[in-house]
Amino acid sequence: MRHEDKLPVLLQTALSDPRQTGAQPVAPAWRAGTDMDRARQQGRGRAGVAAGAVALPTDGLPRDPLARRITALHFPTLAMDRYLRHRDRMGNPVPDDLPLALAVDGPHGPILHATNRAARLAGMRLGERVVDMRALCPDLQVEFADIAGDRAMLARLMLWCRRWCPWTALDGETGLVMDSTGSDHLWGGEAAMLRDIEEKFALMGLSCDLAIAPTHGAAWALSRHGGLRETCHGPELAQRMAPLPVAALRLAPDTVLLLQRLGLKTVGDLAAVPRRALARRFARAPLGQNPLMRLDQMMGRLAEPVQSPDDPPRFAVQSRLPEPVIDPDPHLPALAQELCAGLAAEGMGARRVTLTLYRTDGEVAALSVATARASRDAAHLLGLFEGRLERLDPGFGFDLITLEASVVEALDMVQTRIDGHVDGETELARLIDRLSARFGADRITRPALKDSHIPERRERWQSAMVPAAGTLAPPRRPRPLRLLDPPEEIRVLYAVPEGPPVQFTWRRLAHKVTRFAGPERIAPEWWADRPSARLRDYYRIETQHGRRYWLYREGLAGDGRGGPPRWFLHGVFA
Amino acid sequence: MRCAPPAPKTAAQLLSDRATDTVGAADSPTLTEIFAENASDGGPLGFLLAQIDPACGPVLWISDRLSRQESGRLCIAGLPRPLEVIAVDVNRPLDVLWAMEQGLGCGVLGAVVGEIWGDPPQLDFTATKRLALRAEAHGVAAWLIRRAANPNLSAARKRWRVASLAALPDPDDSRAPGAPLWQATLFRSRWGAPGDWVARPTAQGGLHLDHRVEADAALPRAAEH
Numbered sequence: 160m161r162h163e164d165k166l167p168v169l170l171q172t173a174l175s176d177p178r179q180t181g182a183q184p185v186a187p188a189w190r191a192g193t194d195m196d197r198a199r200q201q202g203r204g205r206a207g208v209a210a211g212a213v214a215l216p217t218d219g220l221p222r223d224p225l226a227r228r229i230t231a232l233h234f235p236t237l238a239m240d241r242y243l244r245h246r247d248r249m250g251n252p253v254p255d256d257l258p259l260a261l262a263v264d265g266p267h268g269p270i271l272h273a274t275n276r277a278a279r280l281a282g283m284r285l286g287e288r289v290v291d292m293r294a295l296c297p298d299l300q301v302e303f304a305d306i307a308g309d310r311a312m313l314a315r316l317m318l319w320c321r322r323w324c325p326w327t328a329l330d331g332e333t334g335l336v337m338d339s340t341g342s343d344h345l346w347g348g349e350a351a352m353l354r355d356i357e358e359k360f361a362l363m364g365l366s367c368d369l370a371i372a373p374t375h376g377a378a379w380a381l382s383r384h385g386g387l388r389e390t391c392h393g394p395e396l397a398q399r400m401a402p403l404p405v406a407a408l409r410l411a412p413d414t415v416l417l418l419q420r421l422g423l424k425t426v427g428d429l430a431a432v433p434r435r436a437l438a439r440r441f442a443r444a445p446l447g448q449n450p451l452m453r454l455d456q457m458m459g460r461l462a463e464p465v466q467s468p469d470d471p472p473r474f475a476v477q478s479r480l481p482e483p484v485i486d487p488d489p490h491l492p493a494l495a496q497e498l499c500a501g502l503a504a505e506g507m508g509a510r511r512v513t514l515t516l517y518r519t520d521g522e523v524a525a526l527s528v529a530t531a532r533a534s535r536d537a538a539h540l541l542g543l544f545e546g547r548l549e550r551l552d553p554g555f556g557f558d559l560i561t562l563e564a565s566v567v568e569a570l571d572m573v574q575t576r577i578d579g580h581v582d583g584e585t586e587l588a589r590l591i592d593r594l595s596a597r598f599g600a601d602r603i604t605r606p607a608l609k610d611s612h613i614p615e616r617r618e619r620w621q622s623a624m625v626p627a628a629g630t631l632a633p634p635r636r637p638r639p640l641r642l643l644d645p646p647e648e649i650r651v652l653y654a655v656p657e658g659p660p661v662q663f664t665w666r667r668l669a670h671k672v673t674r675f676a677g678p679e680r681i682a683p684e685w686w687a688d689r690p691s692a693r694l695r696d697y698y699r700i701e702t703q704h705g706r707r708y709w710l711y712r713e714g715l716a717g718d719g720r721g722g723p724p725r726w727f728l729h730g731v732f733a
Numbered sequence: 734m735r736c737a738p739p740a741p742k743t744a745a746q747l748l749s750d751r752a753t754d755t756v757g758a759a760d761s762p763t764l765t766e767i768f769a770e771n772a773s774d775g776g777p778l779g780f781l782l783a784q785i786d787p788a789c790g791p792v793l794w795i796s797d798r799l800s801r802q803e804s805g806r807l808c809i810a811g812l813p814r815p816l817e818v819i820a821v822d823v824n825r826p827l828d829v830l831w832a833m834e835q836g837l838g839c840g841v842l843g844a845v846v847g848e849i850w851g852d853p854p855q856l857d858f859t860a861t862k863r864l865a866l867r868a869e870a871h872g873v874a875a876w877l878i879r880r881a882a883n884p885n886l887s888a889a890r891k892r893w894r895v896a897s898l899a900a901l902p903d904p905d906d907s908r909a910p911g912a913p914l915w916q917a918t919l920f921r922s923r924w925g926a927p928g929d930w931v932a933r934p935t936a937q938g939g940l941h942l943d944h945r946v947e948a949d950a951a952l953p954r955a956a957e958h
Contacts, residue, residue: 583841587791590839594821594832604820606809618809623819634810640778641805666773673899676909701910705899706774730808733779733897733913733934 225393376457380407401427483556508533508570639730776897789843
């Protein structure tokens with residue numbers, strides 16, 4: 160709808176004299192392929208369309224339940240592949256012969272979650288405890304698995320897989336499922352499509368098992384328990400499924416065990432059992448523990464459409480300029496207005512906005528700004544780019560400008576006050592945005608308090624872009640106003656080794672201690688520190704000039720953790 | 734509770750305000766400079782924090798690299814009153830001035846504090862005048878902490894020089910330092926007479942100024958060692 164509205168204006172601008180339009184902003188257009196537009200016209204998402212296609216026969220004929228083609232993808236070593244890829248990118252690749260495992264927390268200590276090839280060859284088994292496996296293989300290297308990161312990666316891959324067919328969905332923790340009905344001919348047939356998918360994933364460093372079958376259940380079973388890139392058609396479905404083990408039915412492990420104890424080892428065995436007997440035995444079992452329903456899903460007697468989630472909303476506008484410009488400034492306000500209007504129509508606000516400038520010679524420059532709170536105020540978003548556009552090299556000029564809200568959040572309408580003032584929180588968030596855009600988000604910080612005895616660990620300064628953390632009770636003993644980071648070593652004269660200092664030299668100046676309070680002993684945190692960490696005895700002292708400092712002695716003489724104790728100046732009191 | 738941000742005033746309004754109401758003007762938020770006698774002294778900081786009211790809103794705390802390196806970072810556990818702090822760590826004194834100007838335009842802030850090391854050429858009369866006018870227009874107090882600096886030409890409305898004095902005796906421990914005392918010299922003031930005081934924080938965290946003679950008479954001095 161938007162495209163048609165803007166097209167005449169664009170054409171008109173393009174046809175007029177470029178010298179006159181040099182400073183005139185060109186009307187921005189929405190980037191092609193915004194699914195937002197389509198969704199608005201249709202009024203329902205993809206899941207609805209997919210479900211309708213399966214459930215409703217359009218021409219009144221009985222539906223062939225095995226007419227669809229479902230592709231199942233299984234990533235057997237997703238966590239390890241991702242970790243190895245990460246190490247490669249960090250420039251620290253894992254040697255092939257090093258046994259490596261990823262662990263997750265279990266009820267009795269960490270257990271193995273993923274292993275690499277060397278570890279598998281050394282006999283490491285998944286689900287075993289790390290200590291047991293270390294006993295077998297002492298040089299096993301163990302890292303902690305990032306389960307949430309793996310899940311997020313799989314969700315991104317799910318969206319990326321829409322390059323092959325439009326309906327894709329997550330399938331468990333390590334799988335994807337795609338409804339590729341009618342899409343395979345675009346890739347030269349099913350076999351060629353499967354090869355293409357496998358190749359693309361292999362280039363990313365991910366190994367995957369693939370299969371195509373008429374139902375989700377059959378495709379799942381073939382991808383996990385079948386051959387290489389197997390395809391199966393409706394007529395031979397029952398025959399192909401018969402030799403597969405019952406674990407291929409997507410059943411819970413205890414149900415699989417039960418079936419094996421009953422002597423039903425394969426799908427064929429289960430299919431041979433009278434239907435009535437199975438229905439009576441598993442009448443109240445939920446889907447994951449009900450072999451009959453799973454069997455029906457596999458054979459197409461029970462519909463199981465691919466529930467594909469909608470594309471995330473994408474907000475991007477562009478200005479295609481009739482003539483290259485050196486200074487993109489005059490074109491930005493119109494782009495920002497259009498983007499913010501689109502965001503407002505969907506009830507969203509931008510957390511991150513990316514401006515991309517395409518040069519005539521093919522170079523691309525991108526600038527990105529972030530906001531502390533979701534915003535759709537065009538003037539504010541534009542202000543964040545202020546002063547950063549000058550640093551771009553225009554070369555022979557830019558001919559395409561795009562502005563994209565790359566991270567968006569829901570943002571409700573807020574009533575402004577009658578005198579036009581914005582509320583305090585918004586004003587503060589905008590100040591943080593402006594400062595972050597200029598100095599970098601890591602320079603604008605707020606204290607994040609952590610319950611710790613060690614003074615420098617108690618407060619960590621974290622970016623003000625994330626919401627403020629909670630508060631802690633103030634410590635009972637006096638604390639200095641300033642902390643030196645790191646503490647500076649001083650040379651100290653003392654009467655007794657465990658006593659307070661009498662005189663110390665700091666920054667080449669001698670200070671005489673007139674009064675002192677302490678010591679206050681702070682022991683190392685054994686759960687976070689190295690075993691050789693030493694305790695600290697803090698003294699609050701006053702010098703002959705009236706200045707008050709916070710000193711500490713690290714360790715005790717003869718505590719067996721290093722040489723004689725060293726002294727440090729850590730803080731300054733008011 | 735937050736103070737409501739007042740509407741920005743025009744220059745003419747400000748002039749007439751100052752001409753008619755000199756008493757009120759002395760207390761209204763403005764630009765104040767505090768010079769530290771010694772760069773590693775914590776006294777000027779305590780003197781400043783005693784004058785910031787946490788109820789007025791969060792504090793934007795901007796420091797340049799040398800200040801952080803030489804005199805450390807703010808420690809939240811040691812603040813006399815709980816204060817919401819947003820720290821801005823920049824490298825150059827020029828960035829401190831820019832960030833202060835941005836912060837002074839935001840009426841919800843309680844105060845904007847800038848720490849500048851030495852005498853950078855950018856911190857001249859014009860720069861301080863801009864800060865002072867902006868602070869007065871938006872009603873946000875601006876504070877400059879100057880370390881290792883000379884009091885050159887500046888438009889700051891109040892200029893203090895602060896040093897630590899030997900603390901009061903601790904009532905519980907005769908060998909320990911108690912509540913702090915500071916020597917505060919107001920050597921330039923737009924709306925009041927300059928003077929020399931002995932300052933100390935009150936029990937509520939505010940500031941109490943005594944003349945030196947009174948302080949000597951009223952407060953028992955610490956035993957000389």
